[in-house]
Amino acid sequence: MAPHTKLVGLLAFVLLVVSVPRGATVALLALLALAVGVLVATRVPARHVLPRLAVEVPFAVFALLLPFVAVGPRVALGPFTVSQPGLEAAGALLLKGTCGVVAAVAFAVTTRPRDLVRALQHLKVPDPLVAIASFMVRYVDVVGDQVRRMRVARASRGFRATSVRAWPTLAAGTGALFIRSYERGERVHLAMVSRGWSGRMPVTAPLRAGAREWALALSPALAAAVVSVAVRAL
Amino acid sequence: MSVPVLDLRGVAYAYPGGHQALFGVDLHVHRGERVALLGPNGAGKTTLVLHLNGILTPGAGTVTVSGLPVTDDALLEIRRRVGIVFQDPDDQLFMPTVRDDVAFGPANLGLRGAELDARVTEALHLVGVGDLADRPPHHLSFGQRRRVAIATVLAMRPEVLVLDEPSSNLDPASRRELAGILRSLDVTVLMVTHDLPYAVELCERSVVLSEGTVVADGATREVLADAHLMARHRLELPVGFSI
Numbered sequence: 001m002a003p004h005t006k007l008v009g010l011l012a013f014v015l016l017v018v019s020v021p022r023g024a025t026v027a028l029l030a031l032l033a034l035a036v037g038v039l040v041a042t043r044v045p046a047r048h049v050l051p052r053l054a055v056e057v058p059f060a061v062f063a064l065l066l067p068f069v070a071v072g073p074r075v076a077l078g079p080f081t082v083s084q085p086g087l088e089a090a091g092a093l094l095l096k097g098t099c100g101v102v103a104a105v106a107f108a109v110t111t112r113p114r115d116l117v118r119a120l121q122h123l124k125v126p127d128p129l130v131a132i133a134s135f136m137v138r139y140v141d142v143v144g145d146q147v148r149r150m151r152v153a154r155a156s157r158g159f160r161a162t163s164v165r166a167w168p169t170l171a172a173g174t175g176a177l178f179i180r181s182y183e184r185g186e187r188v189h190l191a192m193v194s195r196g197w198s199g200r201m202p203v204t205a206p207l208r209a210g211a212r213e214w215a216l217a218l219s220p221a222l223a224a225a226v227v228s229v230a231v232r233a234l
Numbered sequence: 235m236s237v238p239v240l241d242l243r244g245v246a247y248a249y250p251g252g253h254q255a256l257f258g259v260d261l262h263v264h265r266g267e268r269v270a271l272l273g274p275n276g277a278g279k280t281t282l283v284l285h286l287n288g289i290l291t292p293g294a295g296t297v298t299v300s301g302l303p304v305t306d307d308a309l310l311e312i313r314r315r316v317g318i319v320f321q322d323p324d325d326q327l328f329m330p331t332v333r334d335d336v337a338f339g340p341a342n343l344g345l346r347g348a349e350l351d352a353r354v355t356e357a358l359h360l361v362g363v364g365d366l367a368d369r370p371p372h373h374l375s376f377g378q379r380r381r382v383a384i385a386t387v388l389a390m391r392p393e394v395l396v397l398d399e400p401s402s403n404l405d406p407a408s409r410r411e412l413a414g415i416l417r418s419l420d421v422t423v424l425m426v427t428h429d430l431p432y433a434v435e436l437c438e439r440s441v442v443l444s445e446g447t448v449v450a451d452g453a454t455r456e457v458l459a460d461a462h463l464m465a466r467h468r469l470e471l472p473v474g475f476s477i
Contacts, residue, residue: 114330114370137330141372187325194287195339195390196313202341204334204350
């Protein structure tokens with residue numbers, strides 16, 4: 001599928017899921033099932049998918065704390081007494097968050113980083129932002145390698161980060177990394193200018209998508225829209 | 235005689251900080267030549283290279299590329315004619331995939347669609363890496379990255395290929411393969427290098443730059459056989475290597 005249709009579909013789906021009123025647990029469960037269905041339909045093995053779902057953990061922790069710290073009428077939940085609005089909010093937060101994460105992971109596991117950049121460019125995201133995203137895709141591993149080499153160089157001279165006293169060394173290393181990356185940026189700029197760059201990233205591989213592809217990409221968002229409207233109407 | 239591809243007359247340059255790097259350099263490179271630019275570190279070789287495509291503008295003197303003076307109005311055409319391959323391929327290859335990177339230059343020249351694709355394929359085949367088009371540069375070996383870096387410039391169909399230390403960091407096999415590729419290309423080459431045997435192997439002519447001036451210009455073997463000149467400008471052949 002064309003990456004830009006997926007990106008628009010994902011964004012619309014997430015926004016519409018958020019717009020569902022928080023009491024509508026059944027509706028949210030249905031949308032979550034839909035998102036999981038999409039993720040399963042990608043046929044990407046679970047061992048690739050599951051680690052990526054871990055992004056949600058901090059949100060889940062926050063959601064689980066909510067019933068205990070929120071104010072309002074209390075209800076009994078097993079051995080605890082918890083806040084009723086807190087419980088509702090936590091449930092809605094968890095469901096909506098999971099919907100978003102599941103849908104985003106479905107997007108992420110089926111889209112190459114390069115295609116994400118092309119999609120952003122196609123959707124007329126401002127050029128500097130697209131260029132930054134593109135350079136990040138390209139250089140994250142290069143900088144990562146540099147970090148590893150610096151760590152090996154430190155360790156080879158007997159350095160171990162065991163206490164606060166190691167912090168100045170780590171800070172100096174981070175500073176050096178920043179300077180090196182900055183200098184690399186200057187050299188990359190030189191290489192770009194030398195090949196006729198004049199301020200705009202050229203579109204070298206334009207994206208195209210037919211009506212059917214758009215329809216498929218937007219179908220989860222459409223379902224979410226129907227649910228959101230229906231919950232409000234009923 | 236024909237119009238030189240590169241014609242530098244009295245090029246002098248001082249960096250904004252005041253450090254004078256070039257003191258009136260004269261250099262002519264004719265079509266089809268392969269010329270080595272030799273010199274110790276700090277001789278001004280990189281500064282000179284940056285003058286060839288208008289990144290730096292000489293404080294005095296002129297740079298002309300196939301009859302076209304390097305001026306602000308002509309920069310895009312100058313940069314098409316002069317293809318610079320920088321030393322670190324990780325600086326040269328900045329796009330997410332090899333294909334995007336090779337397409338970058340010709341796309342800046344206005345090529346699109348099938349014409350652009352054909353250019354990319356042609357350039358990759360010239361350096362023998364046609365099968366790497368959809369790979370991210372990070373997943374290539376260093377030798378492959380060096381070749382792709384050359385392809386990114388060849389895709390602009392330059393009149394002169396300027397290579398900054400083309401053999402650096404290459405293992406002996408990659409170094410030899412690259413020499414074969416450079417010899418197979420039908421393009422004028424100016425090669426900045428410390429690798430003197432490589433200069434002997436590839437370039438019939440050598441120019442020695444030292445402290446911002448041209449101190450020798452002639453047949454590579456003759457230049458490198460001049461022991462006095464070599465010693466004075468910190469140039470040395472590897473131990474055991476003789477001309």
